Amino acid sequence: MKRRDAGIDQGRRAFLINGALVVGFAMVPGAGRAFADTEVDTLGTQVLAPDLPGSLRTNPFLDAWIRIDEQNVITVYTGKVELGTGVKTALLQVAAERLEVEPHLIVFMTADTALTPNEGYTAGSHTMFDSGTALFNAAAQVRQLLLESAARQWRTPVEQLGTQDAVIQCPDGKSMTYAQALAGVELHRYASAQSPIMAPERFTRIGQSLPRIDIPAKVSGGASYVQDMRLPGMLHARVIRPPRRGCQLEGIDQAAIENMPGHVTLVRNGSYLAVVAEDEWQAIKAMRSGYELARWSQGDPLPDAANIHQLLTQLPAKRYPIRNTVASSPGPADSSAHSWKATLTKQYLMHGSIGPSCSVAWFNEGTLTVWTHTQGVYPLRAGIAELLGLPLEKVRCVHVEGSGCYGHNGADDAAADAALIAMAVPGKPVRVQWMREQEHLWEPYSSAMRVELDVTADAAGHLGRWNTELWTTPHNERIVNAGRLLPAWLLAQPVAPAPSIPIAQPEGDGDRNVIPLYDVANSRINMTFVTQMPFRTSAMRSLGAHVNVFGIESAMDELAAQAGIDPVEFRLRNISDPRARSVIEQVAKAFGWPARAGGPGSGIGFAFARYKNIMGYCAIAVQVHVQRQTGEVVIDRVVTAVDVGQVVSPDGLRNQVEGGIIQSASWTLYEQVDYDPAGVRSYDWSGYPILRFPALPLDVEVHVLDQPGQPFLGAAEIVQGPMAAALGNALSNATGKRLLSLPLARSGWHRSL
Structure with a gap:
């Protein structure tokens, strides 16, 4: 894959695997007790300080995040984990920026129940959104407390003091270390709702691509996993x-x-x-x-794979209304000049x-x-x-x-x-x-899903009705009791799993991103949540957003075609969010839209989504060509633009976007769990095909719309839905046939061309 993009001293930093001495500390008074009738955040952690930003809401004490010992060694803690996305490096950059120290002076500790704050799960692109925000504020407040301590000791206005490499400096030449200043500071205190302001143009670490601290051992054959x-x-x-x-x-x-x-x-x-x-x-x-x-x-019988999407409509379930809105005034008489009804399906993935x-x-x-x-x-x-x-x-x-x-x-x-x-x-x-x-x-699979769409637009190309019915099994069987652990089912005294409960909007479960960000006045959206299912299902990257964005963006292309309007222009006509418009316009410009792919079997496609409608923005354009005799799909070119707020590591962000493009292409084209009443057939790689190296996109171009000073929005899952949708639209453009069943390259559609 051709990539087109528009040193840390390890020092004392160490990865604690088997230390002989462990010092534990409580994050909150009475930690470990059950709490009743209290607010919890989206990742299931108790909220103690609802007015604080990020994970300070659940872990408000400053010393849960930052400690300084007598030797002036700074230890920074996070409850989030490194999953290969580079967040350990990005979080280190944030802490170093606000403490105003070089990264190599920080010992950085990730999730350990004896040492670090409880931040629930590292999931849903929440790491920078929650932990990054907490460290951004906690580090700034700790540094300010140390400055104020030094100012008191020297009887000097705090505004005259500066810091460099964990040393506080006075204009008259006096200095003291952070450890010495700590003598007059109590860090076991709640963080404040307001933190010292730092203008983004002063950032020297945030916004830079530092070498990832988890990479050296991985590329040298060291112990990494x-x-x-x-x-x-x-x-x-x-x-x-x-x-x-x-x-x-x-x-x-x-x-x-x-x-x-x-x-x-x-x-x-x-x-x-x-x-x-x-x-x-x-x-x-x-x-x-x-x-x-x-x-x-x-054991339990398995269904016939050919009937799974019909079976989803027949299994025990609970129906959840997601949205039901009606315009305050009736629309024009021709509001349904264009309409599209379709059923889309997604298979089980692993x-x-x-x-x-x-x-x-x-x-x-x-x-x-x-x-x-x-x-x-x-x-x-x-x-x-x-x-x-x-x-x-x-x-x-x-x-x-x-x-x-x-x-x-x-x-x-x-x-x-x-x-x-x-x-x-x-x-x-x-x-x-x-x-x-x-x-x-x-392992828990990603749920099979069925989505029924009924959408309209008026003669001028403005959206009218948007109705969606979707069927899904759970996407969130996380560990809320012992029964959610597989071995618990097999014991002499088995433990039953806790009842399945969907994640509420705006985060969403199977209904993640089912609500279009486009300007829609009339909509009725419902989710049928299937609670007794033939397979154990749980969270996989982007949850229901993968198929829901695929469905939304397929509908946008179909309505645009009926209205005789360019797909990009149709999207811009129906969206008012200025940041959404910016990423759409950036991709269109960089791609040269509406350039036409040349030759038989060639096609282009476009798609957009804002992840969960509250996090990062992503627009994407794809060019493909298809071998009609075999159904082989070649991804010639991908151009994307993303807006994830303040960018911490540009290289890390691009890595996540490129990886998401590849992963989504694999899901969308090839991946599905094969099974029949006799059992699961996908027990090795020969039975579960994934994207191979020869099928990688030939050219990927990532445009980053940095937003200095804006909140961190997270990047790891923003591209899965838009890439699936753009790829689907490109294939439909190439073949003249709307493809509705994922995975696209295994549905045998080429045989009907």
Whole structure:
């Protein structure tokens, strides 16, 4: 892929994996108690200070975020985790900017229930939006408190003081370190609603592309992921899963497994099975024997894949009204001069993490420590404590990056596996590594969906009616109780999952981005939330936005064609948000819209969305050509413009946008879970095709509309919906056929051309 784009000293910075000394501190009085009748944020964390910005609302104490020791070492904490998106570097830049120190002077700590604030999950493009905003304000307030302390000690106006590299300087030549100034400051205090102002033109770290701090070990073969962890005396474990959900263990020859060469232990609890050995290959061989020797009952039946979207309309469900608006005055008589009705569908998708899930757990002297690539260490800790019957303070979860994520994959379940097995072999660390087929068969999938659209426009090209009915299974089966952890279903005393509840608007669940940002006076939008489903489904990047934006932007193209209006002009005619208009206009200009792709089978497409209608803006144009005999799709060119507010790391932002383009192209063209009543067939990569290197876009051009001084809006998920929609529109332009069933390249449409 041709990329077109319009040093940190590691110093004392270290990644704590297995420290001998752990100092824990409470973030709030009574932390760990259940709170009733209190507000929670969108990621499920209790709100203590609703007037504070970002995650200061849930973690208002300044020393939850920043600490300075007697040697003037600054430690900055975040409850968010690095998932390969570069946020660890971006958050470090924010803290360094407002503390006015060089990044290498900061020790940066990510999610650890013994050390860091509880920020719920790292999900939904909330990291910069929540944690970045909290650090931006907390760091500025800490620096100001230190300046005021020095001013009092020197009896000097605070306005005359400056700082450089964690040292406060006075015009007369006096200086003191931040640590010395801290003597007169109490950081265990609530943050203020207002922070010292820093003009964006003064930023020297925000807005710069610092080298990512997580990259060196990854490119040099160093220990980078939880899969790489090795602790002294560590045992290796493998789980033995049932053939499918609902199976009960009827019997297994335990002696045959435990008498295998080497030290092998079979862990059994009801229908839960695992093997533990001193050597990893021993564990794998014991697992294989376990699969051969275990006898299971029949499990839950699976549906026929060909009927899944009709089945969604028949399963037990609850209907949620999302929007019902009527114009205050009736529209013109010809308001429905143009209309389009269609049903769009999306198949089940899997995360397809390159590295199967893994976790290390150690139950030692009454305390369980779990190293995990979870997206939320605090919710996971609560789930594991409930699962094992341990006090909350006796469970510690430490995030270690995993090789693959993009949502709620098998990370939490692997951590629960490790915790259960570690309790059976106390005093020894245990590493649990899933196998590829276990990852593909047992991770939570992204939901299949059905979307029915009924939209109109008047003769002048202004939108009239916009009605949507959608059917979906849950996109948010996060860990709110032990029953949301896969191993809990298999125990002798199983734990039932908590009831499924959709995420409310404007965040949304399957209905994320179902409301158009366009100017629509009359709309009726409903979501049918299917609660009893054939597959376990949960969060995958962008949730329902992927198919909802695909549907909205397909409708915009269809109405534009009926009205005889250029698709970009039609969008501009129906949107008033100035930042939305800016990204649309930027892409049109850079792409040379409405240039026509040349040659048979060539086409161009355009799309726009604002993620969740409250976060980052993205417009995108795509040029493709199609081999009609084979259906092969070549993505010749992609041009996109994004507005995510104040940009912290331009290179990191471009990386996220480019990665999202590739991921969305893979979903939109190729990906679906294959299954039939006999079982899931996508148990390895041959059964779950993804975008290969030869199919990457040939040219990608990213335009960043920086907004200095504006809030951070997040970038990781803004492009998935628009890319799917632009690709769909380009294929329809190329073939003359509106394609409505995802994935597009596997639907056999080319055979009808």
